[in-house]
Amino acid sequence: MSSETTRSYRFPEGFLWGAATAAYQIEGSSMADGAGESIWDRFSHTPGNMKDGDTGDVACDHYNRWREDIELMKRLNLQAYRFSVSWSRVIPEGRGAINAKGLDFYDRLVDGLLEAGIEPLATLYHWDLPAALDDRGGWLNPDIADWFADYGQVLFETFKGRVKTWGTINEPWVIVDGGYLHGALAPGHRSAFEAVIAGHNVLRAHGAAVKRFREVGEGRIGIVLNIEPKYPASDKPEDEAARKRAEAQMNRWFLDPLMGRGYPEELKDVYGEAWREFPREDFELIAEPTDWMGLNWYTRAVPENAPDAWPVRARPVKQVQHAHTETGWEVYPPAFTDTLVWLSEQTGGKLPLMVTENGSAWYDPPHAIEGRIHDPMRVHYLQTHLKAMHDAIGKGVPLRGYMAWSLLDNLEWSLGYSKRFGITHVNFATQERTIKDSGLLYAEVIRSHGEVL
Ligand SMILES: OC[C@@H]1[C@@H](O)[C@H](O)[C@@H](O)c2[nH]c(CCc3ccccc3)c[n+]21
Numbered sequence: 001m002s003s004e005t006t007r008s009y010r011f012p013e014g015f016l017w018g019a020a021t022a023a024y025q026i027e028g029s030s031m032a033d034g035a036g037e038s039i040w041d042r043f044s045h046t047p048g049n050m051k052d053g054d055t056g057d058v059a060c061d062h063y064n065r066w067r068e069d070i071e072l073m074k075r076l077n078l079q080a081y082r083f084s085v086s087w088s089r090v091i092p093e094g095r096g097a098i099n100a101k102g103l104d105f106y107d108r109l110v111d112g113l114l115e116a117g118i119e120p121l122a123t124l125y126h127w128d129l130p131a132a133l134d135d136r137g138g139w140l141n142p143d144i145a146d147w148f149a150d151y152g153q154v155l156f157e158t159f160k161g162r163v164k165t166w167g168t169i170n171e172p173w174v175i176v177d178g179g180y181l182h183g184a185l186a187p188g189h190r191s192a193f194e195a196v197i198a199g200h201n202v203l204r205a206h207g208a209a210v211k212r213f214r215e216v217g218e219g220r221i222g223i224v225l226n227i228e229p230k231y232p233a234s235d236k237p238e239d240e241a242a243r244k245r246a247e248a249q250m251n252r253w254f255l256d257p258l259m260g261r262g263y264p265e266e267l268k269d270v271y272g273e274a275w276r277e278f279p280r281e282d283f284e285l286i287a288e289p290t291d292w293m294g295l296n297w298y299t300r301a302v303p304e305n306a307p308d309a310w311p312v313r314a315r316p317v318k319q320v321q322h323a324h325t326e327t328g329w330e331v332y333p334p335a336f337t338d339t340l341v342w343l344s345e346q347t348g349g350k351l352p353l354m355v356t357e358n359g360s361a362w363y364d365p366p367h368a369i370e371g372r373i374h375d376p377m378r379v380h381y382l383q384t385h386l387k388a389m390h391d392a393i394g395k396g397v398p399l400r401g402y403m404a405w406s407l408l409d410n411l412e413w414s415l416g417y418s419k420r421f422g423i424t425h426v427n428f429a430t431q432e433r434t435i436k437d438s439g440l441l442y443a444e445v446i447r448s449h450g451e452v453l
Helices: 039-044 062-075 100-115 144-158 172-181 192-216 237-252 266-274 280-286 334-346 376-394 413-418 437-447
Strands: 016-020 080-084 119-125 165-170 220-226 292-296 303-305 314-316 353-357 399-405 424-427 432-435
Touching (some): 016 119, 016 437, 062 100, 062 432, 100 119, 119 144, 144 165, 144 192, 165 172, 172 192, 172 220, 172 237, 192 220, 192 266, 192 280, 220 353, 237 266, 237 303, 237 314, 292 334, 334 353, 334 376, 376 437
Parallel strands (some): 016 080, 016 399, 119 165, 165 220, 220 292, 292 353, 353 399
Antiparallel strands (some): 303 314, 424 432
């Protein structure tokens, strides 16, 4: 008998098990009850941007079905639920007047979660910027730091004593790389000059919200980063240089300033004339101490030198020896352990960490068959990655919880409804929810504190 078969995967007492979603991906009714337009309403309604012309107009209809979705969370034994607040539902113009009906939706949701014994983890911003602010420059306008802190204050005060764990911004890197550098995501700009400025303002806005939280809020506040570890493609110097550029541009661009280290040197090489220096006081604001950090983790990359691959000059080498998900991401659980150890080292080893997203997209049928959705690949991904996470805890990583991405199949941004990440299946023709085999497993993992793994 190898040690593997006898080892226990019991997680520490108090480890927090949950699932995650985001407003624009699940709510629908994005313009209902006085809500303002977001950049994703605009982007998704612009022909050519979205696979199959999909939009978030209906999505999972969570805006109307939130009660049944809380019942679903109870059947999954969830202890926590990570969701995001739509800024333009709450403040339609992004600044100024509050839309009471928009705020009421989240008020009812939070009270419903608390009544169900499920801890709400709220993200202030998960990519759906009010369009009215984009008209004023959005993340390119330095005033957005104040706009964001004012928005945060509305939520911090409204939910004081009920929402105790806040995330400011979901994935600065994707906001900037997707929205301003490559243009694949809203608002669809393609400029290195803009990306550098937007990135800085995203960080400033985070810092301003943390400062405001210290003045008016209660509980814990942090930020959520996507980290994709970069492994060497060879021992050639040019490949190691490419790996370092890729690591700096994705994994360090935001992490280093947040930890008070300023921007990584490699960004001057990556962005060239588009790079610029910023005032020192900005970096003090950006590095306002936080109480926790979220990690969104899906896969690793193995970049090689690629002079034509703008602007990082690195291109991932496909790892054909391993399985890949429907989004083309390599399945490689050991890198999850490595990233958790790396992030713990990068954040000083004491900052509480939370896996705020982890999951995989595989083909599932459009409707349940005999009331079931068998998703063996997602079951395997979940099992292997929960074990990899347990390994990281065993190495001393201060990991406090895990939020599966996602509670529901939902709008996978510009990929529309074609990619299913849910541990619960959604039949988008009927809105019927069916817990998948992966969800049934996850419920057992939570009940058994991991022993079932
Ligand atoms: O793509 C699945 C999910 C999205 O649905 C979430 O809204 C978003 O927070 C989110 N982030 C990531 C990781 C982003 C990423 C993946 C691979 C490479 C670079 C960045 C994956 N996901």
